[in-house]
Amino acid sequence: MSKKTLPIATICAWMPRIDPTPDYQRPPAWSRKQKQLLIDSILREYDIPKMYWRSVDRDDGVKYEVIDGQQRLRTIWEFRDGKYALPRDTDPIQGIECSGKKYDDLDMDISTVFDSYAVDVVIIDDAIQTDEEDEVRDMFLRLQNGTTLKAQEKRNAMPGQMRNFAREIAAHPFFENCKFNNSRFTFDHVASQMICIEIAGGPTSVRDSDLNRMYRSNTAFDANGKHGKKVRRVLDYLLRAFPEKTPELERYNAISLYCLASTLLEGYVHLGTENHLASWFIDFETSRRANDHLDEEERDASLIEYKRMTSYSTDAEESIRGRLEFLEKLFFSKFPDIEPRDTIRTFTPEQRLAIFRRGGGVCQIVTHCDGGKLSWGEWHADHITPHTKGGKTVVSNGQIACPACNLSKGSG
Ligand SMILES: [Zn+2]
Numbered sequence: 001m002s003k004k005t006l007p008i009a010t011i012c013a014w015m016p017r018i019d020p021t022p023d024y025q026r027p028p029a030w031s032r033k034q035k036q037l038l039i040d041s042i043l044r045e046y047d048i049p050k051m052y053w054r055s056v057d058r059d060d061g062v063k064y065e066v067i068d069g070q071q072r073l074r075t076i077w078e079f080r081d082g083k084y085a086l087p088r089d090t091d092p093i094q095g096i097e098c099s100g101k102k103y104d105d106l107d108m109d110i111s112t113v114f115d116s117y118a119v120d121v122v123i124i125d126d127a128i129q130t131d132e133e134d135e136v137r138d139m140f141l142r143l144q145n146g147t148t149l150k151a152q153e154k155r156n157a158m159p160g161q162m163r164n165f166a167r168e169i170a171a172h173p174f175f176e177n178c179k180f181n182n183s184r185f186t187f188d189h190v191a192s193q194m195i196c197i198e199i200a201g202g203p204t205s206v207r208d209s210d211l212n213r214m215y216r217s218n219t220a221f222d223a224n225g226k227h228g229k230k231v232r233r234v235l236d237y238l239l240r241a242f243p244e245k246t247p248e249l250e251r252y253n254a255i256s257l258y259c260l261a262s263t264l265l266e267g268y269v270h271l272g273t274e275n276h277l278a279s280w281f282i283d284f285e286t287s288r289r290a291n292d293h294l295d296e297e298e299r300d301a302s303l304i305e306y307k308r309m310t311s312y313s314t315d316a317e318e319s320i321r322g323r324l325e326f327l328e329k330l331f332f333s334k335f336p337d338i339e340p341r342d343t344i345r346t347f348t349p350e351q352r353l354a355i356f357r358r359g360g361g362v363c364q365i366v367t368h369c370d371g372g373k374l375s376w377g378e379w380h381a382d383h384i385t386p387h388t389k390g391g392k393t394v395v396s397n398g399q400i401a402c403p404a405c406n407l408s409k410g411s412g
């Protein structure tokens with residue numbers, strides 16, 4: 001960690017080396033008025049807060065990521081580029097008229113004050129130890145604009161593969177169809193909770209402390225491993241189910257539906273279920289909201305309990321598990337024909353014999369052979385409807401395949 005005092009002229013010259021928006025930064029938000037106030041402070045040589053930059057080694061040399069000071073930096077660059085002027089009601093500076101002036105119109109004495117104004121910059125070396133870095137970053141992020149950063153903004157500042165994966169998942173179009181928006185990284189937050197649930201294999205506590213622990217202990221997370229792929233599959237499924245903006249998709253509902261979809265994709269024949277999921281869920285939400293408007297004694301007690309689980313401690317394991325169990329019970333009652341995926345995928349010897357006799361001992365696929373007689377040792381029992389698509393391991397779903405046709409069909 002080192003401290004530099006850089007004149008604004010240098011900060012402007014270094015623009016190509018400075019990345020003001022590393023992905024943990026909040027989006028630009030300063031108004032014109034706030035910008036003018038900063039420039040006014042600089043021209044009157046008042047102090048402005050320190051900036052915090054992180055130095056990173058890139059292929060094309062050392063670059064700086066701005067940890068704190070993005071707004072100030074942009075404001076300075078934009079003023080230097082003539083993007084805006086000082087306000088019309090600006091009082092003279094050092095007795096010199098400056099009102100309504102852009103940088104290029106300033107008196108030389110005043111533009112020199114601007115160019116030579118010294119900004120304190122604390123530069124953090126990217127190579128420092130992770131633990132130490134965590135602390136340093138946390139401390140600096142707290143300083144940002146005097147506001148307390150939300151937990152997800154801090155997590156977005158934690159380097160590592162989990163941070164990167166959560167950012168990727170947060171960009172999934174499903175989130176755009178939810179009721180909540182992405183202010184202060186809500187998509188990242190909900191995405192992290194889904195990842196946490198997926199890694200746990202089901203409902204688990206997804207409070208900030210749990211998510212922080214997940215980010216810290218998964219810095220080498222493999223985005224293309226089992227869990228990474230599954231999270232993408234579940235969100236793709238949910239997007240097919242909810243292809244449009246759906247006001248019922250509150251945060252807690254997005255989490256509940258994630259759990260339900262994850263269960264379906266894992267253990268059930270889920271093909272086509274996405275077509276039913278959305279209309280069933282919207283009907284459910286409509287009726288449970290109607291329940292709230294009934295007189296107290298007429299209300300459905302189980303819906304009151306369900307509502308409690310959507311109102312308090314929604315990030316706790318008990319709440320998530322309770323909501324999931326409630327929804328699963330309703331979903332599977334509504335769609336009783338959804339079958340568990342068969343756990344047996346190999347035909348028994350008895351079934352094989354039955355299939356062989358039934359098929360007359362010849363290949364029944366005949367895409368890569370001439371359909372000639374096969375000997376007992378050289379054929380495969382093939383699922384007509386593939387096992388992966390829910391085809392059962394029953395004789396009626398079996399057929400004879402010669403090695404060539406079986407191979408061309410892929411795993412059945
Ligand atoms: Zn064949």
